[in-house]
Amino acid sequence: MAEERRQKQCSVVLPTESMKAMAESVGVGQLQEESCVALSEEVSYRIKEIAQDALKFMHHGKRRKLTTSDIDNALKLKNVEPLYGFQSQEFIPFRFASGGGRELHFYEEREVDLSDIINTPLPRVPLDVSLKAHWLSIEGVQPSIPENPPPAPKEQQKAESTEPLKVVKPGQEEDATIQGKSQGATAADGKGKEKGLIRLKPRSTHELSVEQQLYYKEITEACVGSCEAKRAEALQSIATDPGLYQMLPRFSTFISEGVRVNVVQNNLALLIYLMRMVKALMDNPTLYLEKYLHELIPAVVTCIVSKQLCLRPDVDNHWALRDFAARLMAQSCKTFSTTTNNIQSRITKTFTKSWLDDKTQWTTRYGCIAGLAELGPDVIKTLILPRLAVEGARIKAVTEGPVVSNIDKIGADHVQSLLLKHCASVIAKIRPQPDNVEQYRTDFGYLGPMLCSHVMKARTQAALQAQQVNRTTLTITQLPHPDVPSAGDPVAAIPPGNKVHCHGNKCRSRLNSAGHHPQLLSVSFTKLESDGFCQNPFFGCLVAEVPEEHQSKEGFTVVGYALYFHTYSTWKGRSLYLEDLYVMEEFRGIGIGKGLMGKVAEVAKKKQCVRLQLSVLNWNTSTRDFYAAKGAQDLTEREGWHLIRFDGENLDNLANDAPSD
């Protein structure tokens, strides 16, 4: 291969046509073929020579990318005047055109309106070089801080758990594992063993450093403590901190033990907290939980199907917990199920078995159905739909038959609405129109008529959405759907928003991994959900969607969002505050950000706001330039505004000082 390439390299010569074209451009009309050949060979040779020299400058500039300045310097070496005016920050691609029997590659030169240039505000002065120190290693162990890369990258954790034999190979990965796992002494142990023929992975005791122990204690206490703000912070930390790898076994034991104890004690609140911890762990982009599923899955399943989760099953909303846990279960099935561990099929079997059992209580029944339903439309289609009639009969027996107990009645109600919710959308997809109530009754029995109306509703909704998507390639939708109910329910289901939020979290964690201010992230995903989609939402959100054929690499169609809320100026009146504007990296530069901005502005106008405000971080120059180019004023620069904040203890103190009324 390499040889072939080399041979190709040596024969690359500029085409003679270019010589002719260049000759024409300087006024030499008739250039003979021979001279063209000679010229092109000479020019090719010289260009290669210059490229060789330019490489030297690149190496000494300690870069991997050859720049135009390298070429300039190489030209200077040869006593040739450098090419001026070719330093462009942007990438100017070659355009291709053919016609008249000639093929042309050219730069597309944009027409620039001079007044535009004059009127645009001056670009911001780049930040000065600064020096920042951090610990890369402390006595041979790399501390897990945001300045360092995560100790064991997720891919490696994944490889380790799915293909344990492959991982132990000499080289970089192995070293990283050992370092990631053990303290200095055990690292040395590991090295010693490697010498042997059989490479055994050192059996290191996972000793936590004092700081880590402290962290673990704080986090677990906050997670199950009474202060919601602290809990949110702790969960946020679990969901984003890159250095939790070593504490993972502790966390998973904590959760499984906690669930075991609290189920017995019917402590609903604690169970919810623990499930939120599981969620946070799963959200952490640097962790791969496969190894700890044996502890986590039983805990989650318990929360789904347990007979009793709370002291007062008739009043407490344990259904929400079951839903939430079911969603967690579905998520872990999706991420971790492989042909070897068969998680999904094992889970499905468990659920179906207890559902089919006649003696099963309504609560468990609800959990089983929720667990199955969350696994996706395929599971609903093959496992739930065929049993709708049977289940309907059972519900009918409870609701219309002699009153057994209030609890059973509530249970049956919930199962009914759950079945309707999940099955309607699936049936809408697989069943041809028209929807006939009688037909439904014969097919699904007692639940038939209700299903029918739900399916019809689902159909109209789907049609509406399809229209929107078809109209434009890029759809910007307002998130808080009017039909999203259930204020006060901590884990309410929000179909379209859900995706965005996962995604929003992901964006944030991506930002985080780029090394900027992870402490900025303090709102957990569930909180976002409950704050934005209640009766009086704290914020509004617009999302940008692309049609499925343009979806992102990870398969998202929602590729950007803008999050805003209302503020009020005593001087000017209503105003809008843009909290977040995010577009995935792949989709930047094609006008999505502009579109979102425009939509937000439209919302502002519609609501008769006089201005749109936002704040942006100092280092984020590209975004600042973007806003500046749109004509935004920099208040910090112009009027010297400072952003002031009370939080945590200070906020508490302030609130405590409030005069009693």
Add this chain to the structure above:
Amino acid sequence: MIIIVNLGCTAAWWLARSPSSIIKGLSVWIRTNRVAGSCAVRVLFFFNLAHAHFILKMAAVQGGLVDANEEKDIKSEPANDTWANNNANDGRLPSASPGASAAAGAPEDQQTLLAVLQFLRKNKLTESVEILRREAGLPEDSLESKGADSSGAGSGGAAAAAGEDQPDVNVVLSAYSQQGDPVLYPVYYSGLKRFIETVLDCHRAELSQVFYPLFVHMYLELVYNNHESEAKAFFEKFCGDQECYYGDDLRILSSLSKREHMRGNETLLDFRTSKFVLRISRDSYQLLKRHLQERQNNQIWNIIQEHLYIDIFDGIPRSKGQIDAMSGSLAGEAKREANKAKVYYGLLKEPEIELPLDDEDEEAENEEGKPKKKKPKKDSMGSKSKKQDPNAPAQTRIPLPELKDSDKLDKIMYMKEATKKIRLGPDNLPSICFYSFLNAYQGLTAVDFTDDSSLIAGGFADSTVRVWSVTPKKLRKVKSAADLNLIDKESDDVLERIMDEKTASESKILHGHSGPVYGISFSPDRNYLLSSSEDGTIRLWSLLTFTCLVGYKGHNYPVWDTQFSPHGYYFISGGHDRVARLWATDHYQPLRMFSGHLADITCTRFHPNSNYVATGSSDRTIRLWDVLNGNCVRIFTGHKGPIHTLAFSPNGKFLASGATDGRVLLWDIGHGLMIGELKGHTDTVYSLRFSRDGEILASGSMDNTVRLWDATKAFDDLETDDFTAATGHIHLQDNSQELLLGTYMTKSTPVIHLHFTRRNLLLAAGAYNP
């Protein structure tokens, strides 16, 4: 004074050169100095007188040497090949009597002389011409008739070129005069290939070394004689056979297809003027020789005789691994003789300084409950430094600056810190503190720390140099002259008083260069900073006034690296012009010029005893030069890419080098041997540093990692018996994995500088590239 010094060093320099490179050197000299102004030209006149003598002496010596060689007939050197033969004497001073006249030299020598004369005349150095001519005893009309002369002496192809331009130089350089049938070249080559493939295994590896130089020279011969298509066919047919580490050179070669290209291409010039050195055992050589003679394969035999230097040794042939370890440089391996000179690698005796017992310090120690443990330690340190190392150079071998009071204070500080030094080892790894340069959009190109780790300097591609203070002590300028007058000079804290508090800041920017800054170095006393740049100058900055004091001009091409001597005063620089220069801060002309590398000098480093400098180059060799006499005392080959960093072990015995091939090689200076290879990095190694006691070697690379290596073990495992030392054939074990103590990934930050503080904390620096 300056001129005398210049005479000394240039004379030594000229002496170390063969006549063919004199031409080259002269042209470099003229080229670089013409711009420097009339002064330089005057100097040139001065030493022309002297060097004319040397040229004559050289000629005489060559005459003598040829005779000697012919008698020995070990290397079966052809009689007419005296130039490169003399190259072998790089380090040797001419011992033959200078009495012999030039006329005794071979006719080629006379021709060389004529060429030199012609060159001088062309550059209008008439006086020198006159003197040289007189001393050489040449008739006055010899110059007039030289055109005819040279074309007569040179053969066919050269004569044609002679008419076009620069006939003199061309004659000297044109080596591809003989011409065979171009069609037969591939036949010859594949014939030899077949032969080598059929010889016994033990010889095959050795003989395979011939392939690459032969391939290159045959190709160049074809190109030179205008057989373009044959050359291309030849190249394509055989370039795949060559060792992969010659890829870079082959790429350059492949682009060259015309005779005109050969002129001005420096890589090729090297190939033609210097011989490719091969080490082959006597048995293998005999085998090759017999084969070529049987086949009457004159074409190849001629190339081997003219362009190859075969260093024959007695004993068993080397294995493929052994050969691969040492080969890879632009001009083959180093000759064995090149590494025979004695090197005084020991450390200089530390000046004796009374350690004043700092009362406060003692008390503090007492409070901590460690009463008098320090005492014996201090004694042992003192006694250690009193012993004279037998391998150390004489204290006055090169004049070193005297210690000032402030230096003594610093030494005391150093010794105090040293007592608190952490002992490192495989079980006790150093902590690493990483300094990231943020927002360095313009490109960070060089970093240096002061020895006491109080200041960091960064060189940037936007021509600026920035200095940061990493201690709470801010950087302050000295007050202006007017304000200084007002100060009471008798007061105790006068040194404090001269500083201007108003200028205190954490960092200072130094403007002055007009191109990217590639090298940067603090003086040991922290008063000066050196920076070298693409603009061809080296600048000396004062860290008291934060202004430029001197611009040292001389390189005229980008200066890739510069470094202060560990004792201050001297500094070394090297750059694109392939010449390393030794300077003293108070001289605007270099004291020594070290010439010999065949490509850019990419990094320069002083030996801890200041008597030697090491230079690494893009020709993939490392050379060690003696500061005293300018001789090259060691040539290390083995890297497969341009060398970008060097580090001496603190005891002065060993050298570590890192290159673009991602490997770190360890060298024993005393024996002139490669003693270790550390594999692990996946990209260019830009920085290397030994811990203060030499137990740990830290390496930083473009691949965003810092790696720590067990240096103690690497050097202890060494088995240097007399045989290995004598032959230079090493057996490298592949134990990189065992020696690697730790790998620390940074977050997309290439590591371009490393530094151990006096207490053995490792500092690393690089620019964050999001």
